[in-house]
Amino acid sequence: MPSRNSIDWNAPPKLPATHYTRGDIYRDEAIFEDEQERIFKKVWRLACHESEVASPGDFRTLEYAGTPLVVVRGQDGVIRTFVNVCSHRGARIVHQPAGNMRHMVCFFHLWTYDLTGSCTSIPRPEAYEKQNLNKDKLGLREVRTGRKCGLVFVNLDDACESLDDYIGDALEAFENVLTENDLEVFTYQHATIDANWKEWQETNLDLYHEYMHVALRKTQIDPKAMNQRELKVYPKGHIRGGGSGYSANYDGYSGWAKREDSKALRGLTASDFRFTHIFPCSSMNARGTIMRISTFTPLNAHQTRIEWRGMSPRSDSEDDWAMRTEHYNQYWGPFGRNVPEDLMAAELCEWNFGPAAARYQIIAREEGMRGQDDGFLRAFYQRWGELMGRSASGEGDTP
Ligand code: FES
Ligand SMILES: [Fe+2]
Structure with missing residues (x-):
């Protein structure tokens, strides 16, 4: 089998387009950014197993498509996921990878959120009255969360299809x-x-x-x-x-x-x-x-x-x-x-x-x-x- 010169080496393989990939998909930064927007911010993705958030207050943090998330089981038993970003000045709220909490308190100015993502307390809130700003408008961003066979999935796209529709029979x-x-x-x-x-x-x-x-x-x-x-x-x-x-x-x-x-x-x-x-x-x-x-x-x-x-x-x-x-x-x-x-x-x-x-x-x-x-x-x-x-x-x- 002869070796190949640079022209032959650099030419696309003589194969159907479905049967090879081109190297720039592994290194091109623009393609990577596109993947974040078109794939990772649109699809359901495994976040954890429900045993990791077995009891009310149990949480698990993760990062996904450049977005910090906290998965937490509420006092009502429901597992929800929030973007781990404070509504005030954007600080990271929950720092540990896992644990149990009664509410989420931001370290910076002590704004507090309950496990449904509602903002429940702001120190000296009266100074916001002139701007008609109050805690009712300052809840965390919740993201779609689904459960299947004990697996907890999240999706950053509010308009995404249901988890069942996404997975279909694939977990059979x-x-x-x-x-x-x-x-x-x-x-x-x-x-x-x-x-x-x-x-x-x-x-x-x-x-x-x-x-x-x-x-x-x-x-x-x-x-x-x-x-x-x-x-x-x-x-x-x-x-x-x-x-x-x-x-x-x-x-x-x-x-x-x-x-x-x-x-x-x-x-x-x-x-x-x-x-x-x-x-x-x-x-x-x-x-x-x-x-x-x-x-x-x-x-x-x-x-x-x-x-x-x-x-x-x-x-x-x-x-x-x-x-x-x-x-x-x-x-x-x-x-x-x-x-x-x-x-x-x-x-x-x-x-x-x-x-x-x-x-x-x-x-x-x-x-x-x-x-x-x-x-x-x-x-x-x-x-x-x-x-x-x-x-x-x-x-x-x-x-
Ligand atoms: S940034 Fe969270 S309370 Fe100010
Ligand atoms: Fe292998």
Whole structure:
């Protein structure tokens, strides 16, 4: 196979426009800003699990599309989300990542808000009377909040469709797991990586890179079962993998014990492996005895913050909790045989797409939406293109 000169290297691949991406989508600041407006400020996004805000006053803060948010359960039991910005002079109100509060008091001038977002107290309010300003007009900005199967989603667009309409059937592989196990968060990790958010998401959608993970080579890849693996694509860019052809034998990796069916989460067998991605940045993964929900936040064109939550049944004994912690960390822990390798792969792409040394990505594998077909990547970029009003391959752009 001959090497290529610069003209050939820089030319678009001779492939359908759906089968490759162009490098500027990973580094162009204008495209990044457009993504914030057209995608992240419009879609439903996983905020937390409802067990994190189990009691009245429990809260969880997060940042999303440049907007600080606080998710809080009110005294009435309702989970609401507010922009974490004081109506007075814009100060951040709630600072801790999580906790319990009776009301929200701004540090700067002590304006106070209740858990429904109403402004309840302003020190020396009479000085605002001339301007006809009073606390009734100064509540916090509330944003849309939805719950499904114990997952709390938020959407910054007041006019967005309902969460049910957005997700459709895409959570079907996880409904039993999420609703029958009385789950709570038993481990939480986050990382900020030097990679564009799409480079990270590609590691979640690309099935072909299984060979990169030694643990997957040893426990999961069965060439004979490849054509049993179905790739399911839902409307709005959501995808699902799992079921027949995806099973794993954990004792195939030296030092790892077999996972027992009796310890599997309800709705799963010990060897079950399944995953669902809700476009663009919310994910569920299950591996028999363990389950993870995750999400990420693009910080700029070259940095992405990722959050992972491990879920376990509230009723776990100490032994079961230790078993689940071990199984979780084998794969998804900071020194596990999965996540660190995926982080590295995303950064390796960023190293080359960031300075434009790499020009195109090829997403052209076709196996009839089975095996290691690139159909998930193409579905993702099709949805990205619909929302962005442009093609990820640059087709139609003026060069
Ligand atoms: S900025 Fe919050 S009370 Fe003044
Ligand atoms: Fe991976």
